[in-house]
Amino acid sequence: MTTTKIKGAMVAAGLAASLMIGGAGPSLADEVTLRMAVPDWPPTRIMKKFFDEQYKPKSGNAVKLEVDFIPWPDFYTRVNASLTSGERKYNFIVSDSQWLGAFVEGGYFRKVNDLLDADPEFKKTFMDIHPSLLNAYSTYPYKSQNYYGFPQFPDVLVTYARKDIVCDETEQKNFLAKYKKKLACTGEEIDAMTWDDFRNVGEFLRRRKGEMLAGKPAEDDFYGIAFQAGKGYDFSSMQVNGFVWQMGGDIWDETKVPKGQAQGVVNSPAAVKALEKYLSLLEYMPPVAKTGTMDIFKTDELFREGKVAMNVNWIGLGEASLDPKISRVSDKLVFGMMPGTMGPDGKMVRWSNIGGQPFVLTTWTTDAQIKEAVEFVKWWLSSPIQHQFAAAGGQSGIKSVYSDPKYVTYRPWNRTWAPSLDWQNDVWHVPQFFELLTQQQDQFDRAITGKQNAKTTLDNIAKFQQNLLSEAGLIK
Amino acid sequence: MSVMPPVPVPSLRTSPTLLEISADNWRLASLVGVVVSALAVAALPADVAFWIVGVMVALVAAAFVVNAYRRRYYGGLLVSPAIAVLFAMNIFPLLWSLGLSFFAYQSNRQSIWFVGLNNYIKVLTNDIAAADNWHALINTGMFVVLTVSAQMTVGFMLAMLFAKQFPLRKYLLILVLTPMMLSVVASGVFFTYYYDPTFGVLSYVINSIAGGQFILMDSKAGAVAGIVFADAWMWSPFVMLLVLAGLVSVPKYLYEAAAIDRVSAWRRFWTITFPYIRGLLMLALLFRTIEAFKLADLVILLTKGGNDTMTISYHLIRIANEQNKTSEGAAISYIMLFMVIVLTNLYLYLANRRTRES
Incomplete structure (x- = not known):
C-alpha cells in the first residue's frame, strides 16, 4: 500500500468515525x-x-x-x-x-x-x-x-368623526340653534351621542356641492353620517343587531336552545321598531346606501375621501384613516363610542355586535x-x-x-x-350560521333598497329561522 | 421477373382466459381492481383507501394499454391519454356530483346518507328553498334574454362597421376587442366605480346635465341595466369577431354582380351576406346563451345579488360553497345542466332545420 493510499484510508476512516459519532449523538433541536x-x-x-x-x-x-x-x-x-x-x-x-x-x-x-x-x-x-x-x-x-x-x-364598532367639521364654530352655533343641543365635537361628547343625535348630525351636515360647509363652499356633495348597509357577507346584520339589542329586541338566542324561539322574538315589536330606526337614518347617508352596496369598505372609503362627517365602523379599518397617503382626513380625526340608546332609566344602553x-x-x-x-x-x-x-x-x-x-x-x-x-x-355560533346570515342579509337588503318595510323583513327572517332551526333540532 | 416472398405477419395473440396471469389480461385486472377497491373502501380509513383505489385504477389502465399494444389497437392507444384525462377531469367529477345529488351530504360534516330524489324535490317544491331557486332562475332567464340580445345586436353592428375599410380601423378594432381580454374582476371593479353615485363618472355627468342625484343602481331596473351593459361591453366584441369572420368570407364578385343588377341594399344583405354569417351567428348565440346562463361574476361584483338581481349560478355558489350544502347544490347544478342541454339542442335543431330548408 502506498503512502498516499494509507493517508487516504485514514482520512476516510476519520471521516466515517466523525459521522458515526455525530449521527449517534442526541439531536439538540427539532x-x-x-x-x-x-x-x-x-x-x-x-x-x-x-x-x-x-x-x-x-x-x-x-x-x-x-x-x-x-x-x-x-x-x-x-x-x-x-x-x-x-x-x-x-x-x-x-x-x-x-x-x-x-x-x-x-x-x-x-x-x-x-x-x-x-x-x-x-x-x-x-x-x-x-x-x-x-x-x-x-x-x-x-x-x-x-x-x-x-x-x-x-374589534368593536366606534364612531369616526371629522373635527374640522363638527368643531367648526359656525356649524356649532347653527346646530345649537336648530336642535338646542351642542354638536358633538370631542371624543367624550361623541361618546354621549344617541342614535337621535346621530340622525340630527346626518340631517344637519348634509350639504350640496357649493353650499357652505365649515366656513368654505363644499367641493362636492357632503353627508353627515354613514354606517354599514351592504348586502355582502354581514355588512348590515352587524349594525342592525346593535339597534335591535339597544332598543330592547333580540335575535334568536342560541343560549336558550331548545326553548328559545325565532318567531315572536326576531320579529317582536321592539325589533321592528329598531329596524325602522336603522332604516330611517339611511336617507342622511351618501347615495350609495340606497344601492345596497354600502359595506364597511365603502363607508371607510367615503370617510377617508372626506365625503362624510361621522362614520360608524370597525377599529380594524382605523389605521388607514390615519395614513395621510390614503386619507384626506388623517389630521382631522376624533373618535368616540358608537351611538347608544337612552334607556327608560336615563342610562345609556350601548349593546353592539x-x-x-x-x-x-x-x-x-x-x-x-x-x-x-x-x-x-x-x-x-x-x-x-x-x-x-x-x-x-x-x-x-x-x-x-x-x-x-x-x-x-x-x-x-x-x-x-x-x-x-x-x-x-355576538351572533349565532351554530353550524347553520351561513344559512341564517345569507337569508337575513337578503332580507335586510330588500328593506335597505326600499322594497319592503321593517315588519315584513323581520317576519320573513323569523319564519325562515324558525323553520331552519326547528329542522336542525335547535328549536322545539 | 422475381416474386418477392410475402412478409411474415406475426400472428395476433389470443386473449388470455379470465384467471390467466398476464400483463394484458384486462379482465382479470378489472376484476381484481373492483374487488380490492371495494374491500379497501369498506375496511380501511379513507385516506389509505384513496391510494389503494388509485393504484388499482393504474393497474387496470396498464392492463388495457398492454392489451392494446399487443393486439395492435394503435388507434385506441393513441387516443387513450385524451380519454383518460377527459374521464379524470370531466366525466368522473360529473358522475360523482350526480351521485352526490341523491345523498344528504354537506362538505363540512362527516355524515352521508341516501335520500333518493329528495334534494330535487326540495329545490323544486319546498316552500322556502324552492321560492328562492325559482326566483333566481327567472332572473337568470331575464339576464339571458337581455344580455344575449344586447351582445348580438351590438356585436353584429360592430362587425358590419369593421367589415368596411376606414382610417384607423386596425387600431379601433384592437380597442374594441380590449374589453373581451380584460379579467371579469377588473371590469367589475371598473363598472362599480363607473356607476358609483359619489365617485362615478355616470352620475357625475348626468347630475351635471340634469341636476338632482342620479343613482343608477338603486332600483331593480337600474341594477339590471348596469349588469347588462357591463356584460355587453365585455362580450359584444366576441360576437363581432365571429360575425366579422363570416363577413370577410363573402366573395366580392357576388356583391359586384348584385351591383350590376342594381339589387337593393336590404336584398343584398339578406340574399348574399346573411347566408354566409348565419351559421356563425347561431354559434355566437349558442356560446353566449350558455355563458349568460352561468352569469354570476358580474352580479357578485356589482350588486352581490341585491336589488333583486340574484341569478341561479350565484345562488348555487352560496348554497354549495358558502353554506356547504353540497348535495343540494349538486341537484341545482343538474337541473341547470338539463336546461342548458335542452336549450342547446333546441338551437341546434333550429339551426339544422333552417340549413336543410335552405
Whole structure:
C-alpha cells in the first residue's frame, strides 16, 4: 500500500468515525413548523413580524411560523375549501367567531380545555381575557365552558368623526340653534351621542356641492353620517343587531336552545321598531346606501375621501384613516363610542355586535406542534407582546393590558375600547350560521333598497329561522 | 421477373382466459381492481383507501394499454391519454356530483346518507328553498334574454362597421376587442366605480346635465341595466369577431354582380351576406346563451345579488360553497345542466332545420 493510499484510508476512516459519532449523538433541536391561514391585513402582518423578530421558543426547538396571507374577500372561501377538502394544511386558522359552530361540528377545530387545564399559567392568562371576547371568540356552544379560540385581533364598532367639521364654530352655533343641543365635537361628547343625535348630525351636515360647509363652499356633495348597509357577507346584520339589542329586541338566542324561539322574538315589536330606526337614518347617508352596496369598505372609503362627517365602523379599518397617503382626513380625526340608546332609566344602553377574530387550533395538529403552539399562544397573549401589538395598531382583549393607563395613548380610538367591551354581544355560533346570515342579509337588503318595510323583513327572517332551526333540532 | 416472398405477419395473440396471469389480461385486472377497491373502501380509513383505489385504477389502465399494444389497437392507444384525462377531469367529477345529488351530504360534516330524489324535490317544491331557486332562475332567464340580445345586436353592428375599410380601423378594432381580454374582476371593479353615485363618472355627468342625484343602481331596473351593459361591453366584441369572420368570407364578385343588377341594399344583405354569417351567428348565440346562463361574476361584483338581481349560478355558489350544502347544490347544478342541454339542442335543431330548408 502506498503512502498516499494509507493517508487516504485514514482520512476516510476519520471521516466515517466523525459521522458515526455525530449521527449517534442526541439531536439538540427539532424543527417544528406551524402553518397558519390568516386574512391579509395589518393585524396579522404585525403578528408575523413580531414572531420573526422576537419569538424564541422555550423548548429550544427551531419553530417556524408559516403564514398564508389570504385577501379578505377570499378568506372564508379559501379556509372553507381547505378544511372541507381534507388537505389538513393549517395548524392555526384565524376564524370569524361565527364560524366556530360549523367548523367544530365538522371536526376541524380543536377544543383547548385540556391544554388550559394542563397549564395553570396559560389558563390564568386565558381567563384574563374580557368575558365578552372570551365568549365570542372561544366558546361553542356560545357562552359555554368549551373553549376553542384565542383573540388574534379583537374589534368593536366606534364612531369616526371629522373635527374640522363638527368643531367648526359656525356649524356649532347653527346646530345649537336648530336642535338646542351642542354638536358633538370631542371624543367624550361623541361618546354621549344617541342614535337621535346621530340622525340630527346626518340631517344637519348634509350639504350640496357649493353650499357652505365649515366656513368654505363644499367641493362636492357632503353627508353627515354613514354606517354599514351592504348586502355582502354581514355588512348590515352587524349594525342592525346593535339597534335591535339597544332598543330592547333580540335575535334568536342560541343560549336558550331548545326553548328559545325565532318567531315572536326576531320579529317582536321592539325589533321592528329598531329596524325602522336603522332604516330611517339611511336617507342622511351618501347615495350609495340606497344601492345596497354600502359595506364597511365603502363607508371607510367615503370617510377617508372626506365625503362624510361621522362614520360608524370597525377599529380594524382605523389605521388607514390615519395614513395621510390614503386619507384626506388623517389630521382631522376624533373618535368616540358608537351611538347608544337612552334607556327608560336615563342610562345609556350601548349593546353592539362584536367584531374581530380569534385564531384556533385544528384537530390534526400533532402533539409536538401543539406543545409549540401553546407556547406561541402564551407568548402572543403575554403582556409585553400585547402592549407592542396595541402600540402598532392592534387591540388587546387582556384586561391587565387594556386597563394599563398607557393603553389609551397608543391610538386615538383606544379611549373607547375598554368601555365598549362590556356591551359586546355576538351572533349565532351554530353550524347553520351561513344559512341564517345569507337569508337575513337578503332580507335586510330588500328593506335597505326600499322594497319592503321593517315588519315584513323581520317576519320573513323569523319564519325562515324558525323553520331552519326547528329542522336542525335547535328549536322545539 | 422475381416474386418477392410475402412478409411474415406475426400472428395476433389470443386473449388470455379470465384467471390467466398476464400483463394484458384486462379482465382479470378489472376484476381484481373492483374487488380490492371495494374491500379497501369498506375496511380501511379513507385516506389509505384513496391510494389503494388509485393504484388499482393504474393497474387496470396498464392492463388495457398492454392489451392494446399487443393486439395492435394503435388507434385506441393513441387516443387513450385524451380519454383518460377527459374521464379524470370531466366525466368522473360529473358522475360523482350526480351521485352526490341523491345523498344528504354537506362538505363540512362527516355524515352521508341516501335520500333518493329528495334534494330535487326540495329545490323544486319546498316552500322556502324552492321560492328562492325559482326566483333566481327567472332572473337568470331575464339576464339571458337581455344580455344575449344586447351582445348580438351590438356585436353584429360592430362587425358590419369593421367589415368596411376606414382610417384607423386596425387600431379601433384592437380597442374594441380590449374589453373581451380584460379579467371579469377588473371590469367589475371598473363598472362599480363607473356607476358609483359619489365617485362615478355616470352620475357625475348626468347630475351635471340634469341636476338632482342620479343613482343608477338603486332600483331593480337600474341594477339590471348596469349588469347588462357591463356584460355587453365585455362580450359584444366576441360576437363581432365571429360575425366579422363570416363577413370577410363573402366573395366580392357576388356583391359586384348584385351591383350590376342594381339589387337593393336590404336584398343584398339578406340574399348574399346573411347566408354566409348565419351559421356563425347561431354559434355566437349558442356560446353566449350558455355563458349568460352561468352569469354570476358580474352580479357578485356589482350588486352581490341585491336589488333583486340574484341569478341561479350565484345562488348555487352560496348554497354549495358558502353554506356547504353540497348535495343540494349538486341537484341545482343538474337541473341547470338539463336546461342548458335542452336549450342547446333546441338551437341546434333550429339551426339544422333552417340549413336543410335552405
